[in-house]
Amino acid sequence: MSKDFNRPIRVLVAKVGLDGHDRGAKVIATMLRDAGMEVIYTGLRQTAEMVVNTALQEDVDAIGVSILSGAHMTVFPKIIQLMREKGVDNVLLTGGGIIPKDDMIALQNLGVGKLFAAGSTLGDIADYIKEWVVENRNY
Template sequence: MTRPIRVLVAKPGLDGHDRGAKVVAAALRDAGMEVIYTGLHQTPEMIASAAIQEDVDVVGLSILSGAHMTLFPRVRDLLVEAGRDDILLTGGGIIPKEDMDALQQRGVARLFGPGTSTQDLVEYIRDWFASRQQQDA
């Protein structure tokens, strides 16, 4: 039996719309993952610190504000600086395809747009976690 996957769901910046983040958090919990939801208006520093303190496997950012090209890289950089580049950084929101591609080039994992099935996200995280465990074995 493997341990539960630990996921931190965060809403960085000034975006006050958290319904989608709460839906994702509930879906991940329903799938058997341990979920920490940080709430609204988190700074990248707060998110990275919480991820490290909670020893999570995955950080999921929900960004609807248009600040994704700043917020995702900053969280990634802070995790790397703390020696936690093993944490999967994923997320979703209103992010154009070309920005998704640019963020992936900078170390951000797959990103999910509006209308994505929560099951797609659950499967993506489970597959990533299983492949990581195989590498560690």
């Protein structure tokens, strides 16, 4: 990546809904910080509206949603819908957790970025975010 930024890549890490398992999200947040990114972690039990509003307020480059509850086919489409309604069209929506491959494909067809299943490497996640930002953000 040859593009130099005038600020660190900013990533919002979110837990949406009643999913109370946040250890993985915290590991991802720490890893992204270690990779030189600025991370905003929302904490537990956020709504899709709260996530999109925080993304706007914090001027993030990417939103990463950690979801283990099985609600991914509700959560991601709602976030995408709100992003479109609010004109947030240059922010990556990515995430991971327990999401079947067929659902990952369906969500990507709706506009969600690459999704990461259990066992994905932390480096792959950081590299994906960096590459997306280099290709899609202009600042």
